[in-house]
Amino acid sequence: MTTTTPPVDSPRRVKRGSGIGNAGLYIAVGIAALLFLLPFYLIVRNSLMQDPEITGENWKWFPSHIQWSNITEPFHDVTVDFGRSLVNSAIVAVLTTVGTLLVCSLAGYGLARIPYRHANKVFYAVLATLMVPTAVTFVPSFVLVSSLGWVDSYRGLIIPGLFSGFTCFLFRQYFLGFPKELEEAARVDGLSYWGAYWRIVVPNSLNFFAAMATITFISGWNSFLWPLVIGQDPSAWTVQVALSSYMTNQTVNYHLIFMATAISILPLVFVFLFLQRWLVQGVAQTGIKG
Amino acid sequence: MSTTTARDLASPAPTKASKARPRRGLRANATLNFWLFTGPFLIGLVIFVFVPIGWSLWLSFFDARFTVTPSNFIGFDNYKTVLTDPNFTGSLVTFTVFAAFIVPLTWGLSLSLALLVHRLTYLRAFFRSVFFLPTACSYVAASLIWKMSIFNGVRFGLANTVLGWFGVDQVAWLANPTPPWYWLVIVTLRLWLQAGFYMILFLAALQNIPSELYEAAAIDGAKPGWQTFRYITLPQLRATSTAVILLLLVAAYQAFDEFFNLMGRATWGQPPLVILYKTAIGVNQDYGQGSAGAVVLTLLICVVTLFQGKIMGFGRGEESK
Numbered sequence: 001m002t003t004t005t006p007p008v009d010s011p012r013r014v015k016r017g018s019g020i021g022n023a024g025l026y027i028a029v030g031i032a033a034l035l036f037l038l039p040f041y042l043i044v045r046n047s048l049m050q051d052p053e054i055t056g057e058n059w060k061w062f063p064s065h066i067q068w069s070n071i072t073e074p075f076h077d078v079t080v081d082f083g084r085s086l087v088n089s090a091i092v093a094v095l096t097t098v099g100t101l102l103v104c105s106l107a108g109y110g111l112a113r114i115p116y117r118h119a120n121k122v123f124y125a126v127l128a129t130l131m132v133p134t135a136v137t138f139v140p141s142f143v144l145v146s147s148l149g150w151v152d153s154y155r156g157l158i159i160p161g162l163f164s165g166f167t168c169f170l171f172r173q174y175f176l177g178f179p180k181e182l183e184e185a186a187r188v189d190g191l192s193y194w195g196a197y198w199r200i201v202v203p204n205s206l207n208f209f210a211a212m213a214t215i216t217f218i219s220g221w222n223s224f225l226w227p228l229v230i231g232q233d234p235s236a237w238t239v240q241v242a243l244s245s246y247m248t249n250q251t252v253n254y255h256l257i258f259m260a261t262a263i264s265i266l267p268l269v270f271v272f273l274f275l276q277r278w279l280v281q282g283v284a285q286t287g288i289k290g
Numbered sequence: 291m292s293t294t295t296a297r298d299l300a301s302p303a304p305t306k307a308s309k310a311r312p313r314r315g316l317r318a319n320a321t322l323n324f325w326l327f328t329g330p331f332l333i334g335l336v337i338f339v340f341v342p343i344g345w346s347l348w349l350s351f352f353d354a355r356f357t358v359t360p361s362n363f364i365g366f367d368n369y370k371t372v373l374t375d376p377n378f379t380g381s382l383v384t385f386t387v388f389a390a391f392i393v394p395l396t397w398g399l400s401l402s403l404a405l406l407v408h409r410l411t412y413l414r415a416f417f418r419s420v421f422f423l424p425t426a427c428s429y430v431a432a433s434l435i436w437k438m439s440i441f442n443g444v445r446f447g448l449a450n451t452v453l454g455w456f457g458v459d460q461v462a463w464l465a466n467p468t469p470p471w472y473w474l475v476i477v478t479l480r481l482w483l484q485a486g487f488y489m490i491l492f493l494a495a496l497q498n499i500p501s502e503l504y505e506a507a508a509i510d511g512a513k514p515g516w517q518t519f520r521y522i523t524l525p526q527l528r529a530t531s532t533a534v535i536l537l538l539l540v541a542a543y544q545a546f547d548e549f550f551n552l553m554g555r556a557t558w559g560q561p562p563l564v565i566l567y568k569t570a571i572g573v574n575q576d577y578g579q580g581s582a583g584a585v586v587l588t589l590l591i592c593v594v595t596l597f598q599g600k601i602m603g604f605g606r607g608e609e610s611k
Contacts, residue, residue: 028406037420040423042440132592136566136588138567140343141338144341163339218426257438280418
């Protein structure tokens with residue numbers, strides 16, 4: 001029988017569409033969803049509560065009084081320059097995203113599309129770097145970057161992260177699947193590789209670029225080890241390093257810490273809500289090819 | 291027609307072979323463009339990946355405390371120190387325990403969530419978003435919530451509060467190596483953060499299973515549920531499963547953020563990267579030993595990856611997609 005249901009529906013579900021089975025399914029998914037949302041709720045709860053209530057004897061699911069003034073408190077904190085760390089993170093995440101996409105997409109296109117005798121050898125050299133996880137190379141990378149004098153600078157935070165073998169690999173895989181006819185028509189019309197790339201290929205690949213941008217931005221904003229290594233001086237801390245420093249502070253100021261956490265997550269939640277389509281698409285592509 | 295560079299390259303043999311000339315020009319043009327496109331990336335890759343790896347190898351044979359330009363060659367001494375250092379070998383045990391829990395648990399949870407969400411008729415996008423949302427959270431932020439709110443060792447932590455309702459005594463989740471409750475904290479944290487990400491991979495794979503397979507199975511008398519799952523769904527997900535397990539293993543090897551933030555001052559439960567961080571960037575600044583550790587770790591990861599690829603058929607996963 002031909003399928004009349006939407007393609008995403010599996011026949012199993014259609015068969016088992018009994019009321020009880022469905023109710024059980026939704027109860028299971030609902031409970032799981034509550035558990036997944038719980039930590040987010042705790043951030044919001046703690047960030048808008050007063051400390052005595054957070055640390056009180058009796059657990060309270062809701063603050064008895066919502067303390068809106070907590071919102072500005074991380075910015076007035078004298079021990080950690082939270083505002084500065086947010087600015088640092090924003091600059092680092094945005095520039096890393098732009099730079100990575102530019103450098104890696106060009107290389108991916110070159111590897112996928114431009115005929116060159118030794119292209120395969122170059123590609124294998126890129127593949128080889130995938131075997132060496134970036135996190136393992138942080139010791140030698142730190143040695144290199146510090147000998148360049150880039151510690152505590154945007155250069156040190158951004159530039160070493162731009163050359164992602166994995167992102168280049170994903171772009172190559174994507175461009176291999178890009179319809180060749182479009183470019184060939186452009187080349188016949190006299191466009192160079194460069195021209196065909198910018199005027200034909202890129203404008204027709206915006207979905208994939210958006211997906212990769214979203215993923216790169218998220219990992220840039222959330223990365224911790226490298227900024228921790230490079231940000232020796234507090235003025236170069238990113239928001240993740242600043243958050244981490246709260247945990248080692250002598251005095252624990254719960255509502256402030258959680259408000260800072262909430263503020264640090266907020267940009268990404270927005271990214272999630274607005275760019276989810278690309279994010280899901282990008283992750284799906286990442287995994288299948290990975 | 292041809293660009294200046296193409297003409298330059300073609301100039302050694304200008305007179306003869308009028309047919310070969312445009313072809314050679316084209317090829318030169320392609321070569322130039324290849325380097326134009328890949329050059330910036332490759333230069334960066336060499337400087338920031340290959341040079342550090344080479345430098346690391348070199349440093350690992352020197353006594354390089356507090357210096358990156360050492361002169362005291364000590365052969366394999368750094369390797370001997372690293373491999374007999376109980377902190378480093380212990381970190382490999384920590385990793386093994388961690389991987390033994392987190393890889394199958396994440397695989398199971400993300401697959402279960404994908405199967406559940408896949409069967410939903412209504413609100414599918416909503417629930418998918420909910421499970422995916424923790425991906426937006428950083429390990430540092432999650433560590434804060436886990437350490438300070440959920441698994442706080444005192445009475446106001448959520449876990450202890452819930453246990454208190456059942457009359458169970460408070461548990462010092464992170465402060466004691468025995469019993470090792472800290473594993474519960476670390477594993478649940480990572481499970482929460484990454485399950486949604488891998489769920490998306492499984493969802494994509496589930497949607498690619500042709501529905502004819504299920505129809506054929508139904509005709510053959512397979513009961514919906516366990517039988518179809520066992521004989522249709524699971525084999526069809528094989529390629530994705532392989533990729534997921536590989537990614538999970540590599541991610542587990544690189545565990546740093548949550549261990550550093552949850553267990554910073556503890557002497558137990560230290561994964562390799564935390565040990566390397568302390569050796570190389572901490573008070574000792576021993577780049578030689580840190581590099582030797584990095585080399586050992588890289589080799590281990592390569593071996594594990596290749597081994598797993600052999601067992602689970604890495605190549606097969608690539609072909610089918």
